[in-house]
Amino acid sequence: MEDIILNILSELAVGREVDDRSLVKIINAQARRDAADKRAYAKRRLLPFYQRVKRDEPQRWASWGVTPELEEKLLAVLRMKPRRTASGVATITVITKPWPCSSDCRYCPNDIRMPKSYLHGEPACERAEQTWFDPYLQVSARLTALSQMGHAVDKIELIVLGGTWSDYPREYQIWFVSELFRALNDSAIADVAANPMLADNPSALDAAMCADANSQRDAGVPAYVAARRAFYRECGFPQTAEEFAAFAAEQQRAIDTGELNYNRAFARLYGESDAWVRATQMQSATLEELVQLQHANETARHRVVGLVIETRPDAVTPDALTLIRQLGATKIQMGIQSLDQQILDSNDRGIRIERIQRAFGLLRAFGFKIHAHAMVNLLGATPESDKCDYRRLVTEAPYQPDEIKLYPCALIEGARLCRDFDSGAWIPYTEDVLMDVLAADVLATPSFCRISRMIRDFSSNDIKAGNKKPNLRQMVEQRLAVGERVREIRYREVGTGLVDVNALRLDEVRYETSNTSERFLQWVDRDMRIAGFLRLSLPHTDYLADHVDKLPVRAGEAMIREVHVYGAVARLGEAGAAGSAAQHLGLGRRLVERACEIARDEGYTRINVISAVGTRGYYRGLGFEDNGLYQRRDL
Structure with a gap:
């Protein structure tokens, strides 16, 4: 493994590009020299090996002569699926547990093992089932996988999918999101470098996580993860895909033959399951507990810069949106x-x-x-x-x-x-x-x-x-x-490409909706590739007046609905790590200042921003103050 790393470094040091094809040649050549199976030198093993040596064997690592510039290039070679974080954040998708649906669309799948419209064979759904739809365990698994692939996981967008969000009990909604923040605050990442066997495949990691609590530290699995998994085993939940299939088989057959719809099958399957009833009793939290976790996340290693909730139009009400906003969405x-x-x-x-x-x-x-x-x-x-x-x-x-x-x-x-x-x-x-x-x-x-x-x-x-x-x-x-x-x-996204900041210009797109005037501000280059953008809403006064008792904003207040700057993910506090990526070039700040100018010129006296928990500090630095569901700045 060390020889492969040294060969890559030598190529990079003389200015040669090491793409996937070149890397395969280096790996295959080393396997032939060692008379070994080339799978033992798979790309997914290289980065954990490099990270372990750098952390645990500093003298050995120093002998490799890795400069900051070389390391940046090396990590780019070893990182798997770089587009996953090309938009500027690492995305983690989690799935809520199966639950009755308020609708029954003709085209919608009816997999009783999943929330309505989802299938157990979808990647995110497979992960969710393996962790009994527990939000903490789902985040832990994804953090581990993204870290193993070499992605920075400082800035996280959480995407919560499943049934209609507001159909779930209020206490479950609060608990689910609380556990997402808890996992990120805990940095619940399995130590793959401490146990190379975990790098071979997800099932090996899953098997280690299912071991008894006393062996978890040796296995490289966080103790809290072990304890949570032990809880679900003690409840009597299925442990394998085969057991989940057997658990749901009778009710799924009834759905497929038209004997039952999803909701009736759900009542029979889960309503009569002692394991699900016992877990439901645990799945509750208060807003006060959530607020504490959110506050801690403002300075955590893994900060939530976006939280996405899935729902139906008929579930969109002022009360539902108020709670969703309190959750940090x-x-x-x-x-x-x-x-x-x-x-x-x-x-x-x-x-x-x-x-x-x-x-x-x-x-x-x-x-x-x-x-x-x-x-x-x-x-x-x-x-x-x-x-x-x-x-x-x-x-x-x-x-x-x-x-x-x-x-x-x-x-x-x-x-x-x-x-x-x-x-x-x-x-x-x-x-x-x-x-x-x-x-x-x-x-x-x-x-x-x-x-x-x-x-x-x-x-x-x-x-x-x-x-x-x-x-x-x-x-x-x-x-x-x-x-x-x-x-x-x-x-048009710049993605993982280089950004020439001097070639960028600020383009403004105006359009009207039924209740706002919208300004879409975008940094673009000569080819209209987009390096960053901001969405500014200027609410119509008549709409605000008609809904004065239902909305958290008042007349004279503009709203920044999104600020996003593209480029390879830069680690928080390490501006140099991004190289020529679009982030950390002041593009976001300039977008915000231009939005404030526009709102002021249009007669607005204040501007709100729907900030994520992990971006509150950033907006405070731009003059915004915490104000209920939003952060606000006087114009």
Whole structure:
């Protein structure tokens, strides 16, 4: 292992690039020299080895002659999946436990092992099930994996997915988020370097975490993780995927045959489970406890710079949003699917367009970033109606989300849509038609909106009909004609590329919604690549007056809904670690100052920011003061 590291360093020292192909050659050559299995020198083992030597054998590490410049290049070579943190933060997705759903859409999967609409084979769902949907354990597993792959985990965006958030009991909501903060504050990372066997595969790590508490320190697993896992074992929860499948088999069969719907099957399966009842009794916390954990996170090693909650438009109320904001959330994912009332009704969505419009208005007034889900090829839709529907979503005043998940409808066994497929009432688009629809949608997306995803993480084995290709987005982008201008944000992100700050200019995009005037400020280069942006909302006075008793903001107050600067993640307090990345160049500060100028010129006397817990200190440094649900600055 040491020879491989030294070979990489020697290549880098003379200015040669070491890409993945070069690294494979170095590894294979060393394996041949040692007459060893090349898998013993896998890339995932190299970084933990390097970190262990640097930490535990300083003299040996010093003999390698690693300068700060060389180390930066070496870590870039050893880091796995660099795009995971290319947007400036490390993302951790966690899943809430199965729970009854307030809706029963025709297209929705009904996997009783999961929250409604999710499948146990999706990566995040597999991790959640292995940890019994415990938020602390889920964060610990992801922190360990991201650290093992070489990603900085100083700035964390937490994405909470699962059932409709507000359908869960209030005490569970508070407990779940409290445990997320607790895990980050505890820095609950398994010590892979202390036990190299943990680096081989996730199941080895999982097996170590399941060992008895007395052996945890030797296994490199945090003691609190061991204790929490022991609690679930003592409750009598299934321990393996096979046991989970057996536990749910009877009720899943009843769902698949149409004998039971999800909610009735849930009541039978979980309502009669002593293990789930006992765990539920533990899953409770108070807001006072959460506030203490949030306060500690402001200066923790792993700071929460974004917290995302998933819900439905009909669950968006002032009371629900107040609690969600108290939890520290900054972004809301919301299932829209379609703006055609007939299509919504055909798919048993159970919601009116007027309710969707009201949800958008409330979310914007509360300062949340709005991440909408849109689906094409629903029952009753046509390619042309889908294109029209999407244009309405991204251009009409009541909507215009900040971010979109754009999915083609996929048929999953157990969904009620299977009957429509069998009867011929629903037919999946051909690949060519689907590409045409999605390409048109990409081109229609304005510059202030980001298309975050185009597929769900469904396994192709779970998809009965519909798109099964995981590289759908790449296929769509390849279909775009040469010279066609794509304005959506993700297509333009600088990502892991170099940023020439001198080539950047500040571009301002204005658009009107039903209750705000919006300003999207973006740092762009000559090719319109985006290095950072800010979302400024200027609320309409008449809307504020009509909702004066329901909103936490008052007339004369503007709202910064998001500030984001791209580039490779820089470790907090180590500005030099980012090299020429966009972060730590003062771009965020200049965006905020320009937003304040605009708000002042428009007659606003104060400006709020919907800051995340881990960014409160940053905004205090820009003159903002803590003020209830937000931080505020006088203009």
